[in-house]
Amino acid sequence: MEKLEFKAFFYAIGDYSRFSILSSLSKRGLNVSEIALETGIEQSNVSHHMKCLLNCGFVRVMRNGKEHVYSINSEIIPIITSIIRHIEKYKKEIISCDIADMNYISRMIK
């Protein structure tokens, strides 16, 4: 596996906002305003995220007049659900991961 595709994959899927959008879309197709409403993400920010998800092939878009209706590429649903399942199962271990590392703390103190 090359670094480029690794980075692209985790760039797209490893952001909570984008992951939330994918979760919402796994139920049904939604336009941008609906996504913004359901996830609480501001409209232009949603558009930025959709561009990324679209480029990656994680979602598809169908234009219906003014609205752009996005739907998930069903091929990625299994990987999303397996990640969710893994995180739920190992949340105790994962939660102890020291995200707030010394680097971060030292910045916060200043």
Place this chain on the structure above:
Amino acid sequence: MEKLEFKAFFYAIGDYSRFSILSSLSKRGLNVSEIALETGIEQSNVSHHMKCLLNCGFVRVMRNGKEHVYSINSEIIPIITSIIRHIEKYKKEIISCDIADMNYISRMIK
């Protein structure tokens, strides 16, 4: 799923250096110098990564004199292999993901 455990999971696993370390460790236990040699990551940087992976419960450590021998927590091997499999399978789609977005490009131009 909460945002905190989501972030912790992707923070730990979503970095190419750490993922490479986990890949190496999935074959056999290694001390820090061996990890540095196998992955090409500088020693102190390896130690930083190991601290993160350790806190997350992704690896375990056994001290043998001067050396600290790290081994992978076998529970996470399935998720790693399934991610690798997914990326290999969908690399064409993924690779087209526009990581180098306008934001990044505009910075590069300056």
Place this chain on the structure above:
DNA sequence: TTAATATATGATTCATGATTCATATATCAT
């Protein structure tokens, strides 16, 4: 054509992660 609505875009700012560097600590061999 004009106004209203939906979405997209680029630039800027802000937040945070990765790496490096110098150095500390800990263990071993002499």
Place this chain on the structure above:
DNA sequence: ATGATATATGAATCATGAATCATATATTAA
């Protein structure tokens, strides 16, 4: 105890992603 080796640490720097803001574009309705 001293020097050599292995590893860890904190601070600083560098790289990059996320959110925001102002605005552009496109479509529809009047």
